[in-house]
Amino acid sequence: MPTDSAVLSKIMTTWVLCPILAAITAVLLFKAVTAVISKLRPGLFQLDKWTRIGLITxxxxxxxxxxxNNIANVMGVFVLSTPIDAMTILGIEFTPAMQLFFIGAVAISIGVFTYSKKVMLTVGDNLISMTPVTAWVVVMAHSIVLFIFSSQSLSNGFVSVGLPAIPLVPVSSSQAVIGAVIGIALLKRLPLQWKVLSKIIIGWIITPIMSAIACFIGLFIIQNLFKQVVI
Structure with a gap:
């Protein structure tokens, strides 16, 4: 099956734009937040309260x-080929796509509770030392970037004012987070752990290559060993 080069080029472009956009967003957010804090001058307990609410939000x-955004990475490939039938519970119909997204959400949640701690520590502590306010900025910048590449309404809004449509493609959440962290580090002139960052970048490069190899081997086995036709 031929690869849609237009879609592939959009995805590869977002790989480059995602961390850059996250870095810019983080810098703007950090400047805005620090300006507000400097102007309002909240007390220690008030600032702690705001920080806790902000981090939860x-x-x-x-x-x-x-x-x-990232549910497309987990379950998007199954939407057109799923053997799941629609089901109705308490008068509410759940389409096959909705069921797939639910399964994907459960899988993501399990991953968070099992294997994510070390990854979170790498981002949250090993790259740079972050204050609660800095952490809030990083998470918000990451979230905004992912939301931008997920919002159909925002993309339509761009088109309505004569701007190019935003490509609604899955982007890497890790790239967005790292981009935001780098943006803050450059703004505050904090020392970056370049050794850790280089390992992360190498992982970004190796991951799609390993996925392609694994997919090729899997399809080869299915077609030649099990004699299944793969469309």
């Missing part, structure tokens, strides 16, 4: 944006 928005 940012976490919720981040989870929403992650689900809205």
């Amino acid at each position: 940012a976490g919720a928005f981040g989870s929403y944006s992650l689900g809205a």
Whole structure:
């Protein structure tokens, strides 16, 4: 089956734009937040309260944006080929796509509770040391970028004012987070752990290559060993 070069080029372009956009968003957010804090001059307890509320809100928005965008990476490939039938529960119809997205959401949640701790520590502590305010900015910048590449309404809004449509494609949440962290580090002139960053970038390069090899081997086995036709 031929690869849609137009779609592939959009995805590859977003790989480059995603961390850059996240870095710019993080810088703008950080400047805005620090300006507001400097102007309002909240007390220690008030600032702590605002920070806690902000982190919870940012976490919720981040989870929403992650689900809205990255669920395509988990279950998008199955939408047109799923053997699942529609089902109705309490008068509510759940389409095959909705069921797939639910399964994907459960899988993502299990991953968060099992293998994500070390990855979170790498981003949250090993690259740069972050204050709660900086962490809020990073999460919000990451969430905004993922939301931008997920929102049909926002894309339509761009078109309505004569701007190019936003490509609604899955982007890497890790690239968005790392881009935001780098943006903050450059703005505040914080020392970056370049060794850790280089490992992350190498992982970005190796991941699609390993996926392609694994997919090729899997399809080869299915076609030649099990004599199944892969469309």
